[in-house]
Amino acid sequence: ISKKLTQDLSEQGVEFITKHRKKMKPANHTSFQKWFLSKRAIVEAVIGQLKEICQIEHSRHRKTDHFFINLLAGLAAYVLKPRKPACSLKALPTTFLIPN
Known part of the structure; x- marks a missing residue:
């Protein structure tokens, strides 16, 4: 996901959460976000x-x-x-x- 898309979504109050994939920086998800991803x-x-x-x-x-x-x-x-x-x-x- 591009940084621009993430910034545009955050400006609109939307938090974009994805699982960690190859060539991605690992994100520190809260336990609530991990539950939603599951x-x-x-x-x-x-x-x-x-x-x-x-x-x-x-x-x-x-x-x-x-x-x-x-x-x-x-x-x-x-x-x-x-x-x-x-x-x-x-x-x-x-x-x-x-x-x-």
């Missing part, structure tokens, strides 16, 4: 289900109304699904909730 598979599973099952995808809508209707219909279909991936916050120790 839940990436669940986030990707939800996004995958929204794309595949609920048919939310990037398409060329001619009107913004059609885009929002497609998005809301897909989110409603996801909410009505009986089985969804879950992330239990009960397993998260309270020390993680306190930022360092």
